[in-house]
Amino acid sequence: MAYFALQTDLTPRQKNYISNMNSSAGHLLSIINDVLDISKIGAGKLELEQSVFYLKEMEAHLASMFTEKVSSKDITLTFDFDGIGDYKLIGDEIRLEQILINLISNAIKFTDSDGKVAVRCRLEYENEVACTIKIEVEDSGIGMTQEQIKLLFQSFQQADNSITRKYGGTGLGLSICKKLITMMGGDIGVSSDYGKGSTFWFTVSLDKCKATTKDIQITNNDTDYCLTGKRILLVEDNEFNQQVALDMLEIEGMIAKVANNGVEAVLAMTKEDNDYAGILMDIQMPEMDGLSATKNIRALGHTDIPIIALTANASLDDREKCFNAGMNDFITKPYKPEKLYSVLNKWIG
Numbered sequence: 001m002a003y004f005a006l007q008t009d010l011t012p013r014q015k016n017y018i019s020n021m022n023s024s025a026g027h028l029l030s031i032i033n034d035v036l037d038i039s040k041i042g043a044g045k046l047e048l049e050q051s052v053f054y055l056k057e058m059e060a061h062l063a064s065m066f067t068e069k070v071s072s073k074d075i076t077l078t079f080d081f082d083g084i085g086d087y088k089l090i091g092d093e094i095r096l097e098q099i100l101i102n103l104i105s106n107a108i109k110f111t112d113s114d115g116k117v118a119v120r121c122r123l124e125y126e127n128e129v130a131c132t133i134k135i136e137v138e139d140s141g142i143g144m145t146q147e148q149i150k151l152l153f154q155s156f157q158q159a160d161n162s163i164t165r166k167y168g169g170t171g172l173g174l175s176i177c178k179k180l181i182t183m184m185g186g187d188i189g190v191s192s193d194y195g196k197g198s199t200f201w202f203t204v205s206l207d208k209c210k211a212t213t214k215d216i217q218i219t220n221n222d223t224d225y226c227l228t229g230k231r232i233l234l235v236e237d238n239e240f241n242q243q244v245a246l247d248m249l250e251i252e253g254m255i256a257k258v259a260n261n262g263v264e265a266v267l268a269m270t271k272e273d274n275d276y277a278g279i280l281m282d283i284q285m286p287e288m289d290g291l292s293a294t295k296n297i298r299a300l301g302h303t304d305i306p307i308i309a310l311t312a313n314a315s316l317d318d319r320e321k322c323f324n325a326g327m328n329d330f331i332t333k334p335y336k337p338e339k340l341y342s343v344l345n346k347w348i349g
Helices: 012-042 055-065 067-073 093-109 161-167 173-183 239-251 262-268 290-299 316-325 337-348
Strands: 051-054 076-080 087-091 116-126 130-139 187-193 197-210 231-235 255-259 278-282 307-311 329-332
Touching: 012 173, 051 055, 055 067, 055 076, 055 093, 055 116, 067 093, 093 116, 093 130, 093 173, 093 197, 173 187, 173 197, 231 239, 231 262, 239 255, 239 337, 255 262, 262 290, 278 290, 278 337, 290 307, 290 316, 307 316, 307 337, 316 329, 329 337
Parallel strands: 076 116, 231 255, 231 278, 278 307, 307 329
Antiparallel strands: 051 087, 087 197, 116 130, 130 197, 187 197
């Protein structure tokens, strides 16, 4: 709701209040996600996905993600994925990107204006079927003493209390990074010169196959969507969630019709005006759930229309159920507008 309010005409004072509200909500969400990750890892419930991805695409996405932040602090952010960006890799792309987002965010946070942050990726080892990569995130920030370094990578630990007071944070990010990297068969470490900067590094082992650069399609501008005028069937029983999704779709010029449950969704696809570009499908709904609705829609002969799951259930088992039912993609609630637009653009843009 704060995001939508920021798209309207506001006085400078109102914009300041709502911007702070939006920022705080994002910060709270990141804390909740960190606590959930720590809990899942501790319970042995966190599973790594195995999907195909290109490091070059990840590099482009990260560069776009941090453009505004480095610009506001007047920091130079550079990426160097020398020679390995065109490798087609198999691993958990989302978790690998999560690690890099954490390390880059920390580097920017602890680096003052006119500073530099550099991200480098190198190939450590490879054979025909696998490789080990090493990624470094170097900054020209405040650096750390050896005593402070000893406290890193432990849950709820910051370098010291003064840093916590000045820069904030829960002390969970690096602990999660270490646990995820260990699960990926890698290691993480840091070298630092107090007052001059730090370099965090980590290694991960991934399955691979070689691809040529021409095989890679890189989107340099994540906000270049082609969605205006597209008709969307939104299947969602919760009125609040309907409002959020409808406003997001409207902002990008899409035209949406709402079905309040799976039964209404199937009925909508039997009518003459069923030429929707795509379907956004909630999973847990009364009368008929999203999985059953998807199977019924496919059985009607609508085999080509993209059906995208919208659900708070994010486990590998939940994803597998969605794909087995005939869905094309998966968006986890709560989702940011950019995530929704990116997935829709992929299938109907």
